[in-house]
Amino acid sequence: MPLNPADDCFLSALEGALPQGRLRAPKPHELAEPRGRGAAIAAAIACPHTVQEVSVILKACNNALVGLVPIGGGTGLVMGQGLQSGPLPLMLSLEKMAAERAAYGQENVLVVEAGMILANVQNAAQNLERQFPLTLASQGSCQIGGNLAANAGGTGVLRYGNARDLCLGVEAVLADGSIYHGLKRLRKDNSGYDVKNLLIGSEGTLGIITAAALRLYPAAGRVGAAMFAVPSVEAALALYTLASEQLGGMVSAFEIISQMSFAFLSETMPDLRQPFAKPPAWTVFIDLDLVQGLDPEAALATLYQSAEGQGLVTDGVIASSSTQRGQFWHLRESLPLANRKVGSVSSHDISLPLGALADFIAQAGPAVAALGDLRVNCFGHLGDGNLHYNVFPAKGRTRAEYEDLRLQIKGLVHDIVASMGGSVSAEHGVGRLKVDDLARYSDPTKMAVMRAIKNALDPNGILNPGVILAPLPLRS
Numbered sequence: 001m002p003l004n005p006a007d008d009c010f011l012s013a014l015e016g017a018l019p020q021g022r023l024r025a026p027k028p029h030e031l032a033e034p035r036g037r038g039a040a041i042a043a044a045i046a047c048p049h050t051v052q053e054v055s056v057i058l059k060a061c062n063n064a065l066v067g068l069v070p071i072g073g074g075t076g077l078v079m080g081q082g083l084q085s086g087p088l089p090l091m092l093s094l095e096k097m098a099a100e101r102a103a104y105g106q107e108n109v110l111v112v113e114a115g116m117i118l119a120n121v122q123n124a125a126q127n128l129e130r131q132f133p134l135t136l137a138s139q140g141s142c143q144i145g146g147n148l149a150a151n152a153g154g155t156g157v158l159r160y161g162n163a164r165d166l167c168l169g170v171e172a173v174l175a176d177g178s179i180y181h182g183l184k185r186l187r188k189d190n191s192g193y194d195v196k197n198l199l200i201g202s203e204g205t206l207g208i209i210t211a212a213a214l215r216l217y218p219a220a221g222r223v224g225a226a227m228f229a230v231p232s233v234e235a236a237l238a239l240y241t242l243a244s245e246q247l248g249g250m251v252s253a254f255e256i257i258s259q260m261s262f263a264f265l266s267e268t269m270p271d272l273r274q275p276f277a278k279p280p281a282w283t284v285f286i287d288l289d290l291v292q293g294l295d296p297e298a299a300l301a302t303l304y305q306s307a308e309g310q311g312l313v314t315d316g317v318i319a320s321s322s323t324q325r326g327q328f329w330h331l332r333e334s335l336p337l338a339n340r341k342v343g344s345v346s347s348h349d350i351s352l353p354l355g356a357l358a359d360f361i362a363q364a365g366p367a368v369a370a371l372g373d374l375r376v377n378c379f380g381h382l383g384d385g386n387l388h389y390n391v392f393p394a395k396g397r398t399r400a401e402y403e404d405l406r407l408q409i410k411g412l413v414h415d416i417v418a419s420m421g422g423s424v425s426a427e428h429g430v431g432r433l434k435v436d437d438l439a440r441y442s443d444p445t446k447m448a449v450m451r452a453i454k455n456a457l458d459p460n461g462i463l464n465p466g467v468i469l470a471p472l473p474l475r476s
C-alpha cells in the first residue's frame with residue numbers, strides 16, 4: 001500500500017490527540033547515519049510518555065497511512081533507524097519512557113521501559129547486586145528497546161546468549177495501536193506461538209517494544225582477562241576448544257583480533273596502550289568469570305601453559321588487576337571507533353559454523369586483495385563464529401575512491417559466507433542496508449513466511465518501511 005507523507009494536517013491532528021509537547025523536530029544526530037552513509041528524513045519526532053500514547057500515535061499513522069520509523073539510541077549500523085527517501089515519515093523515540101518499572105531480585109528479573117539506555121539497565125542490575133550481561137561498545141547510548149528490536153549480541157553471547165535470551169517478556173504496541181501485554185516473568189511458557197520472540201529481532205517492522213522483563217544473573221564472581229598471541233585462526237579455534245575443556249561455561253568472552261586491528265588503533269588512537277610491542281598475526285582476548293574460590297589469573301596461566309605445549313600460543317599477557325582487565329576491555333571496545341575513523345569501503349557482520357572460520361578467512365583475504373589495493377580489518381566474537389570482516393582503503397586513500405568497488409566487495413564476501421553455510425547478518429540485523437542480501441541468500445520459504453507475518457501484523461506497511469522486507473514506498 002503506498003504511504004502518505006506526515007504533512008502539517010496529519011501532524012496537527014496528532015498533536016491535538018496527545019498531551020502537549022509530544023512532537024518535536026529531529027536533532028541533526030538523529031538523522032545522521034553512524035557510518036556517514038547519508039541522512040534520514042522525518043517530518044517530526046514523537047516522544048510519548050506512556051504506552052497508551054504510543055498506541056494513539058500508531059493508530060493515527062495507520063489510519064492516515066503514514067510511515068513510522070522507531071529510533072532508539074541510533075547506534076544501529078544497518079540503516080534501520082532512518083528512512084532516507086520516500087514519503088516523509090514520522091519518527092518515534094521512547095526517550096521519555098526510560099523508567100525502571102519493577103525489580104524482582106529473588107527472581108533475577110528487572111522490568112524496564114524500552115527507552116532506558118543499556119548502561120543504565122546494567123547499573124540498575126548492579127543496584128540489585130546482579131548483572132545484566134548484554135555488553136556492547138555502544139552501551140552508553142543504545143537503548144534496551146533498540147537492543148531487543150535488533151536482537152543485539154556483543155561480547156557476552158558465548159556465556160549468556162543474545163538479547164533474545166536475556167528477555168522473558170515484552171510489552172509492545174502493534175501497527176493498529178493494539179497493546180500486547182506480554183510482560184511475563186516466566187522461564188517456561190509453551191502457550192502457543194511465541195509473540196515475544198517474533199517481536200525481538202523484528203527491527204521495528206512488526207511492533208514497537210515499549211517495556212521488557214529482563215533476565216538478570218548473579219553479579220560477576222572472580223573475573224580475569226588475558227590477551228594471547230596465536231599464530232593462526234586454526235590455533236585460535238584450538239585454543240577455544242582447550243579453554244572450553246578446562247573452564248567450561250566460565251569463559252565469558254572469547255574474541256579474535258587481527259594485526260590490522262592493532263594497526264588501526266595505532267593509526268587513530270596512538271595513546272592507547274597495546275598488549276604487545278609488535279602485534280602478532282592474531283590475538284585472542286579471553287575474559288573469565290569464575291565461581292568463588294577459583295583464581296582467574298591461575299586459571300589463565302594454566303591455560304597458557306597447556307596451549308604453549310601444543311604450539312597454540314606464542315606470547316601472552318594476563319591481567320594482574322581489575323585496572324588492567326579494564327584496559328583490555330577498553331582496547332577491544334575501541335575497535336569499532338577506530339574502524340569508523342578510518343572509514344570502511346564495505347563492512348560485513350557475518351557468522352559461520354566454527355569449523356568454517358579458518359577456511360573463510362583463507363579464501364576471502366586473497367579474493368578481496370584481487371579486487372584492488374585494500375586493507376582488511378577482521379575481528380569479532382570467535383566463540384560465536386561471528387566476525388566483523390571489514391574492508392578499508394589503502395593507507396593514504398579515501399573510501400570515496402573505491403565507491404564503484406563497494407557492491408562487488410560485499411557480493412564477493414557474502415557469496416563466500418553463503419557457500420559455507422553462514423549468515424550475512426550475524427548480530428547487527430538487516431535494516432535497510434541488507435534487504436537485497438536477505439532476499440538473495442535466504443531460504444524462499446522463510447521469506448514467504450516472513451512476508452505473511454508482516455502482512456498479517458502490519459497490512460498497510462506503516463512500520464519502519466523498507467526495513468527487512470518491504471520495498472521503499474513508490475509515491476513521494
Ligand SMILES: Cc1cc2nc3c(=O)[nH]c(=O)nc-3n(C[C@H](O)[C@H](O)[C@H](O)COP(=O)(O)OP(=O)(O)OC[C@H]3O[C@@H](n4cnc5c(N)ncnc54)[C@H](O)[C@@H]3O)c2cc1C
Nearest residue numbers: 072073074075076080143145146147149152153154204209
Ligand atoms: C560502537 C558500536 C559498537 C557496536 N557493537 C555491537 C555489538 O557488539 N553487537 C551488536 O549486536 N551490535 C553492536 N552495535 C550495533 C548497535 O549498537 C546495536 O544494534 C543496538 O542494539 C542498537 O540499539 P539502538 O538503541 O541504538 O537502536 P537504533 O539503532 O536506534 O535502532 C535499531 C533498530 O531497532 C528499531 N527500534 C529501535 N527502538 C525500537 C523499539 N523500542 N521498538 C521497536 N523497534 C525499535 C529501529 O527502527 C532500528 O530498526 C554497535 C554499534 C556501535 C556504534
